[in-house]
Amino acid sequence: MEEYFAVIRTSRLFRGMEPEDIRSMLTCLGARRAQYDKGEYLMRAGGKTRAVGLVLHGRALLIREDFWGNRSILSGVEPGEMYAESFAVSGARLAFDVVAAEKLAVMQMDIERVARGCSLACEFHARLIMNLMEVMAEKNLQLTGKLTHMARRTTREKLLSYLSSSSRAAGSAAFEIPFDRQQLADYLSVDRSAMSTELGKLKAEGLVTFEKNRFTLMEKAHEA
Amino acid sequence: MEEYFAVIRTSRLFRGMEPEDIRSMLTCLGARRAQYDKGEYLMRAGGKTRAVGLVLHGRALLIREDFWGNRSILSGVEPGEMYAESFAVSGARLAFDVVAAEKLAVMQMDIERVARGCSLACEFHARLIMNLMEVMAEKNLQLTGKLTHMARRTTREKLLSYLSSSSRAAGSAAFEIPFDRQQLADYLSVDRSAMSTELGKLKAEGLVTFEKNRFTLMEKAHEA
DNA sequence: AAGAATCTGTTTGAAAAACAACGTGGAGGG
DNA sequence: CCCTCCACGTTGTTTTTCAAACAGATTCTT
Numbered sequence: 232m233e234e235y236f237a238v239i240r241t242s243r244l245f246r247g248m249e250p251e252d253i254r255s256m257l258t259c260l261g262a263r264r265a266q267y268d269k270g271e272y273l274m275r276a277g278g279k280t281r282a283v284g285l286v287l288h289g290r291a292l293l294i295r296e297d298f299w300g301n302r303s304i305l306s307g308v309e310p311g312e313m314y315a316e317s318f319a320v321s322g323a324r325l326a327f328d329v330v331a332a333e334k335l336a337v338m339q340m341d342i343e344r345v346a347r348g349c350s351l352a353c354e355f356h357a358r359l360i361m362n363l364m365e366v367m368a369e370k371n372l373q374l375t376g377k378l379t380h381m382a383r384r385t386t387r388e389k390l391l392s393y394l395s396s397s398s399r400a401a402g403s404a405a406f407e408i409p410f411d412r413q414q415l416a417d418y419l420s421v422d423r424s425a426m427s428t429e430l431g432k433l434k435a436e437g438l439v440t441f442e443k444n445r446f447t448l449m450e451k452a453h454e455a
Numbered sequence: 456m457e458e459y460f461a462v463i464r465t466s467r468l469f470r471g472m473e474p475e476d477i478r479s480m481l482t483c484l485g486a487r488r489a490q491y492d493k494g495e496y497l498m499r500a501g502g503k504t505r506a507v508g509l510v511l512h513g514r515a516l517l518i519r520e521d522f523w524g525n526r527s528i529l530s531g532v533e534p535g536e537m538y539a540e541s542f543a544v545s546g547a548r549l550a551f552d553v554v555a556a557e558k559l560a561v562m563q564m565d566i567e568r569v570a571r572g573c574s575l576a577c578e579f580h581a582r583l584i585m586n587l588m589e590v591m592a593e594k595n596l597q598l599t600g601k602l603t604h605m606a607r608r609t610t611r612e613k614l615l616s617y618l619s620s621s622s623r624a625a626g627s628a629a630f631e632i633p634f635d636r637q638q639l640a641d642y643l644s645v646d647r648s649a650m651s652t653e654l655g656k657l658k659a660e661g662l663v664t665f666e667k668n669r670f671t672l673m674e675k676a677h678e679a
Numbered sequence: 680a681a682g683a684a685t686c687t688g689t690t691t692g693a694a695a696a697a698c699a700a701c702g703t704g705g706a707g708g709g
Numbered sequence: 710c711c712c713t714c715c716a717c718g719t720t721g722t723t724t725t726t727c728a729a730a731c732a733g734a735t736t737c738t739t
Binding site for chain 4: 681
């Protein structure tokens with residue numbers, strides 16, 4: 232494990248913990264290492280797991296296959312990121328396969344030991360638990376946010392929802408977004424050109440001004 | 456608090472704990488009760504909170520207002536359900552207002568004390584933490600599932616995604632869905648009549664058969 | 680600085696979805 | 710048994726999205 236300690240130390244899960252504390256935690260958690268070759272399956276959809284995984288090296292893919300066999304890649308898991316934690320915690324059946332995209336090293340921890348605290352009642356455990364909950368909470372907020380935009384029917388409404396919420400997050404009517412046009416279109420799940428057209432209309436109507444990634448929402452003065 | 460103990464006891468957060476254990480936990484958590492009249496605000500969008508709330512009686516609404524003042528109700532919180540837990544855990548600014556829909560009684564617990572364990576290191580704390588994580592994990596899975604359907608561009612694809620995943624969840628090509636047509640349309644955020652038409656096409660193409668809420672996915676035999 | 684690649688905004692015809700209005704049949708109540 | 714209500718499907722119209730292509734602007738490379 233020592234080989235990838237740098238990854239572990241900088242991971243979201245162990246954030247705020249000292250190296251020596253992390254080392255003692257690892258044994259306390261019964262963390263074990265596993266390796267996979269490209270294309271090997273770590274987990275199968277439909278199965279259950281009690282293990283929280285952390286990618287140490289390489290990249291894992293989350294792949295879903297529908298009833299008719301159409302495959303789609305849900306996301307990639309990079310070093311330092313966790314996978315399958317929601318399934319481990321809830322005990323639900325996996326909704327996707329986890330596959331090694333390349334030579335892969337992971338660390339697995341039993342969710343029971345993460346959540347229950349070790350017999351030593353080590354004080355770092357509370358920190359670890361809080362970290363895990365934070366990760367889940369943040370993912371939750373991200374998903375919720377995205378969902379509120381995507382629930383809108385038209386591209387225009389999705390845009391307004393997204394921009395409005397970005398403005399709120401920035402605490403200002405003027406703000407920058409972390410996407411270029413194509414990425415924004417992908418994020419909102421709309422067509423780029425249609426979105427571009429819609430942005431043009433919004434600008435013409437005086438609801439928004441923008442320049443590259445910098446947007447400013449305008450108070451609707453009064454109707455024409 | 457005793458007045459609403461039945462609600463607390465059957466809530467998801469305290470699931471699997473004995474009444475006497477719950478009682479000792481409550482003091483251990485520094486749980487406090489609050490009451491609100493209809494229309495009163497419990498929390499404001501943009502603020503922060505370290506408190507996890509649990510509705511004891513009445514109903515709370517999560518309300519979002521966009522930059523131009525358009526209001527929308529995100530959801531209602533019923534007795535026994537938690538609210539704002541993701542914000543309390545992550546420390547992020549609230550993305551919505553929480554308002555009493557009617558006369559409301561809630562219980563608030565400090566997230567630190569929930570996650571950190573009390574000085575007594577009571578053994579039920581691990582259970583509580585696991586329960587809280589389970590709730591978040593399940594919500595996470597729900598959101599992820601819904602998002603994968605909604606990310607599809609067309610009504611047809613949304614339907615296929617939803618049905619496929621329902622089939623997997625049921626472990627069978629035949630299954631029932633918990634929605635009527637209007638509810639399904641709302642869930643997938645599409646027009647009901649258009650969805651109905653699309654269902655008709657899918658049936659005509661032999662991909663799906665259905666009768667009311669009972670659906671069966673069909674192996675695509677061979678192309679015509 | 681020239682050239683290549685990328686990003687962005689436009690346009691267009693074709694496809695799809697949304698919308699609105701209506702018809703049907705079944706469930707439940709009087 | 711009749712009536713009403715509601716879920717569901719159908720149809721025709723309007724609106725939006727999609728896909729492809731193109732040009733101007735910007736950035737990166739050589």
